[in-house]
Amino acid sequence: MTSVDDLIARLQELHRQTKSTPLFNPVFQLSLDLSRKLESGEMSLDSLTALVDELECESLRSRAQQLDALLGPVALEANDNALGASLAADDFAAFRKRWENPLLHAVFTAHPTFLLEPEQHAQVAAAASHGSDLTCHAGGAERPAITLQFEHERAMRAIANAQDARDRIVGNVLRRAKDAFPAEWDGLEPEPVRFATWVGYDMDGRTDIKWFTSIGFRLAEKAQRLARYTAQLEGVDDSHDLVPELRAATAYAQERAKDFQSDLTDPAALTVAANRLTAADPRRLLTLKDTIARLEADARDSDDTDRAIGLKTLAAAMRSDGLGMGWIHFRVNAKQLHNAIRRRVDPSGEIDLASKGAMSHLRRAIEDIEPLRSNFAALAIESSTAIRQFLAMAQILAHVDSDTPIRMLVAECEEPATMLSALYFAKLFGIEDKVDISPLFETETALEHGGRFVDELLAEDAYQAYAKARGRVAIQTGFSDAGRFVGQVPASLAIERLQGRLAEAMQENGLGDCAALIFNTHGESMGRGAHPAGMEDRLTWPLSPWAKRRFMRSGIRLEPEVSFQGGDGYLKFATPELAFATLTRIAELRPAEADPDAPTDPFYRRTDLSLDFYRAVKEHQRDHLESRTYSRAITAFGLGLLNSTGSRVSRRQSDLSADREMSLRQIRAIPHNAILQQLGYPVNIIAGIGSAAEGNYEELGALLQESARGRQIIRLVRASNALASIKTVAAYGELFNSAYWASRTYRGTENNISEACEALADYLVKDDRNGVFRRLASRLRSDALKLHRLLDVIPDEAPRDDREHVRRVIGAAQAVRLALLQHMFIKAVSIPAFSRANDISRDDVIEMVFTLRIDDALAQLRRAFPVHFPRIGDFDLDEPTDYPESGDAGYAALRAEFIDPIERAYGLTLRISTAIANEFGAHG
Template sequence: MNDASPAAPAADATGDTIADLMLRLREAREAAATDPFGDPVLLIALAISRRLDDGRLDAGSVAALIARIADTAAGERARRLAAYVGLDRGAGTLDALAARLVRPDPQDSPVPFATYRQVVERPRFAAVFTAHPTFSLPPATGAAVAAAAAGAEFPAGLSHRPATPTLTEEFVQAVAAIERGRDALDALNGALLRAARGVWGDRWQALLPAPVILSSWVGYDTDGRTDIGWWDTIGLRLTMKRLQLQRLATQLAAIGDCAAPVAARVAQAESAVARQLEALPQQPAPEAVQAFAAVLVGQRDAALTSPRPVLDLFPEAMARAPDEAARLALAVARAGLAAHGLALAHTHTRLNASQIHNALRQRLGLTASPDDMASRRGLLAAMNAALAEVVTQPVDFGALLAEQASAVRLMMTVAQITKHVDASQPVRFLIAETESGYTLLGALWLAKRLGIDRLIEISPLFETAEALERGDKVVEEALRSPFFRDYLRGQGRLCLQFGYSDSGRYVGQLPASYLAERLKLRLADQLKRHGLSDIELVLFDTHGESIGRGGHPDSLADRLDYLSPPQARAALQKAGLRLREESSFQGGDGYLLFGTPDLAAATVARIAEHAFATPSAEPDPIYAESDYGADFFATIRREMQVLVEDPGYAALLGAFGPGLLDRTGSRPAARQSDMGGPARITHPSQLRAIPNNAILHQMGWLANTLHGMGAAAAANPDAFADMLARSPRFARAVAMAARAAASSDLGVLRAGVDTLDPGPWLDRAGATTRPGRREELMDVAAALERLDLSSAVRRMFRRLQADHLALRAAWPDLPRMPDRLVLLHALRLALIHRIWLLAVQIPEFSPRHGATREALVRGILQLDVERALALLAEVFPARPDPATGLDFHEPAPGPGAEGGGASYAAEHAALFKPMAGFFQLVRECSAAIVHEVGAFG
């Protein structure tokens, strides 16, 4: 028997360090509340730096700190995700929802069967899976976050930094989310069918419910991408077809013998598609394309180009079914096939308006720019004349191989898909940066030229503030054309897309939502004026998952109502328009909402509740007092536009912001300079929208959602408080700013601004007693002086500070950034300081590849560390050239002699390797901040 006392719990050095730093941070923040000259973030950053100096911390222990914080943040993100989709409610509400559709008043009779059929068979909502560069998590970590949302423990040891996905990897992630979404849609359709069965007997078997559908543009979006060839698009579309057939085969196999004839035809089609995919070329080599065409065309009938032959087999299978359960399973499978055709999801392609204009210039000789208002009328007349005379031309793969115009090539690709893969569902043709009706008429001409105008849905994207303001005029220009009106009548719908990227970052997220809502209502009026009120209006909102790009942060229900306010929906309904809403779930982050079967089920349940909801008839004060709302959002817009033009704002975004970010997609965050390093950013337009927003997250100030709120609220504080209390629409918009404030802190931003200022570095130089540190600090100050960003950034900071002080005066309950997130910012700032102190110790060297030591240090100050280290490895090789180890049959020089292969191992050990390590930790901090904010960009 052992009489020794129980062993004490193992010491948790990492936890103790975090607790100590958190305590010091809280004390510093409390002290700063009464000491306006204190800087708690820099104070903690300096404390961390001193611990690194005296050995209490090293790179390994800092890595452990960051990993622990990141794991905790990921776990909390998972809990927020569960609450966001209402996971505790699950999909159990679907039967209750279906029952309400059958009998809206429990005390009344059921609605007529024809009414119910019309309600459930018309698509009301589409979830669109996009491939925007927001793949901010490795797939395994994303899966762990999704699992943790359902209550699993988030595992330690996973990487939190993204690995830039290939197109194939994007597609694989999208497919996994879509498959879970399809399972959830089956549950929804099953509930709708069961509700009908309980009231109308066998008539339920005729129903094809499709109130919610799924779409995807992954692999089909060529706007701004050069890594997607037409063969990729056709190959991925064939893969989506095969996945749909495999899904159907699995469903039928579970039903039994009654489904055997249907299963046999599906198996024949799947086998044919497999042969088509085997022949798919990996590059556009003529012989390979010729061979592919032979298989694609030769196997077309076996592979099916419409689901009709399979759908026609279902009635007999249902008649042979042994019981109601089998009949219901058949009906659910049939509904999914009818709603989505021969694909796992509907197809969206996308390109830029300029690509349409280039194609028209080549085909029709129209050289005038549609941006030139003086020539706009003539261009529109010319397009109408061309539409009156257009003659359809056949398309084959030889023509596709030879075509150089990207817009025509994409149209041809769509033509081949509808001809040889699936013609049952129209392909959405999204056109970014549409600012003229000429673009829409041009797209229609190309579609008619290729014979696919009945199979393609031409949709403008209104994204910039200018486009949101005058989008109705763009559509008006197209609607004046009888050819475009006839096209819409043939389609039965007008499709429109609304973006929140450029509008949000240039005029602010809140005004962008207001502008989009106003535009939607004006467009509805236009349809009535042109006698088109009987067509369907499809409104597709392509926002992000976070407040940085328009996705409401409180809940999925709030997000759906924020993008499509109940009062606006009621107005459209009153106008007699049939409305279909569409919403994006963006690559990576957005897929988390479909990350497990339970998450997907909850997400689809919330979507269905929104899609079937009767818009509230309750008046909202923000509409009754429209002048106040217009002035409020106009003030934010004005202030944001002034900020965007402030040179200090561009300087802040470009100072070292892009260096904080790992690649989360296929494109770099900013344009590159001729020297290969980061270009000096002089305007936010030189950054892409998602990195722009992500940098604001990383700098700790979400200006695109917060700035201008102070001026707007201070203009009439009483009206602001009253509207916040009484208007659901206004409160939902302002809640965006509240969430932004919880991810923002003036102290964090000030610390970043101070870091760019030579003054605090000189102050540190005057206070340090560490040998050699004074010279290093002074060298950093001198390098920052040459970088010359401080004065402009400080002026801009004062602009942000003044507006935020006004907002806090009008709104005292505005949330503040939590301590853990502040600590992350301070920790990363300390790491950046260490990198800079190492950078100024780089020895002088002769210019290499056009780069000097001064230019290299300047690049490191902007966190262009990886490129700098690659160049330094060439300038200062760590070991001698391998050739010196060969026997050249003569005495060899010794190390250090001429030709002796000098080694710079000491520089690598003391400078370059630590710099690389610290930089990786900087990026680890950034990944943890993404968890804290909740999304990327």
């Protein structure tokens, strides 16, 4: 078995045995075949490395093909032509309405999904961009440190490509307008897409982002955007009289950005930086209003069509982005706001923020506010995270960009009083006219009570006045935690109902003239709400036609917003071709629109079936979440199956007993979903769908087939189920099966590892993980049988030709990793005993290996078995010694035999993790 094809052939052969032996596990048997060859010396870690290289390359090709299928066509010229159909219009008013209101807001977030090494990221993007085969290089390169700075640089690179793609769309729109409406076109102000980012501004769950980090990023973004504006104008007309002004403004912004790149905790350093930023300077540019007006006027007066279109395209970019690479989103947690507001209006802590009394108290506080001035010193000494964010926004609006609105996202926002608290601080610092406060609905409680929340909030006079002044009501609906705690399908349906309720509440409370800005923070994986079947499904899964029609029928303008999360999301903007393809698909699909006269989807009409289906799936998902079996299985390896993919790292427990009792709530949504991928079964997508149909397959199947929303649900489930393997889940449990290790050498085979296998058998007698995985696999199998019955009555709209091949590739990858894990276990129990040090024993180290805390285990082993230590020859003493009699023998041989192979094998398992995630299309 020297190639992946060999592994697949062997796996197919083994699968045939399941007909006669239902409990037979082909994946684990293949891993045993490989393990025996490895332990006997017939194969080596070099041999497995070659297999991992091939698996990794295969997965990168698969990722590029998925990207091409999602976005295609990808060629620039092809998308120029594709865009043509969206440019048709009978009159200028309709054309203007179509292109002057953003089709979408795209937010570039820094979720920890930087799975691919930079070279791999570039390889996948290049292959998808040009339809070429992916040339793989030897993998296993050292992964770069994924710092906040790294994430920010990657976000800015993606946004830059997105801006260029938008400029290309705007140019096409303007050219079409000039041809079709020559007397009116110069009044057109296209704004097809807006961009934003929260990289460097998101404080939810983080303490490592200093206030001056955020200010520094915003200044760096300003400098970068001004440099791009300057280059763009020079490309249109390098003699334009605005060029020197933009160059000077760019240089000034670069100087100020440099001031804020250093540590400003020293008051003296801050004083210098702040005074430079706030001082009057002819080069300082705080608004682009006059610049845009001059560009528009020059375009109107120009006889050169290309020059006029170029100037208007630049003006459109400035109108969209302002003095930055895009809009910015600050984010805090509701608890942080609660702590802050108590300090201001309830220092004694007597008010319950969930009570009616709290609302009355906050109303009076907002009415009585006298706005306060603030400066950088006030920001520097502020200890409250929430207040510090409002102070930072105030300084940005005062001294960086006075025009561009800022979003304030509030995570875990479950009480209207939280929103009034945020409004209080916005008014306190005089920025309520430029800040859009947005509650995040993501937890089960928030979704369950979201309708009440919206009704109460929008009925508040203070909030109504604020929303009317801003011209929009902003909310955020999250698919990560919701998809974990409720299940992805129930979460999407609950979010949809909340969105529909928002439309009703806006109409009922006289806010129909405001826009509804709905930020759907789904990610790139199915487990985070990214529908894999195509761009139309990807855009309508989080904001369905049913929900959009509720706004259309109320005359409320929609401003849909989605996130492109981390390294996975940035792939869609990794090259000019991909960025333009992404925005062209958005322009074609027009996600802000829906047909208000479309007939009601039967999914929403037959609520006797659909509501029962929703509730049953949700209850099934909740049963898993609350089950000790599920929790223990998901945390059986801690987070050791996952690569580090972001600067916000999920901290592992240092206490071994705490590892064994780890709660799912200690793991963030993305790692949780990523572990499900790695174990082989996306529970939060698939589980419960079959059980919800039990006893009613025909009727429910008919409804789901007749309904557009139902077919969309089934497409998601089929896509996930195509990659799922319950046999793989069970295979991981066999690693902890004492009987397996005791029996492996029972017939006198593999005598060279008999002692290690016996030690493993003894060690695992009391381990619970084998039983846990078996119980989980049984539960999943029972539910899956019901799912298959349901799917049998619903025709497959687009069966995958490569389904079985992809499943076999994943199965082969899982088998290789299981063989590597067995190798690590065998090596771990074969290490000689050592004395307890720092309260860490040999058994503790073995347990660290079993939970894949390999870095910790290796550190302890290297401390116990040093290679470098003081030697006799290091000393120049007059007195002779006969001791020690032997040479300076250390533990180099022991390290080479046991410790180094564990490290190398673990590195290969993480590369397989990358390959499996690529087959799923995203990390987590």
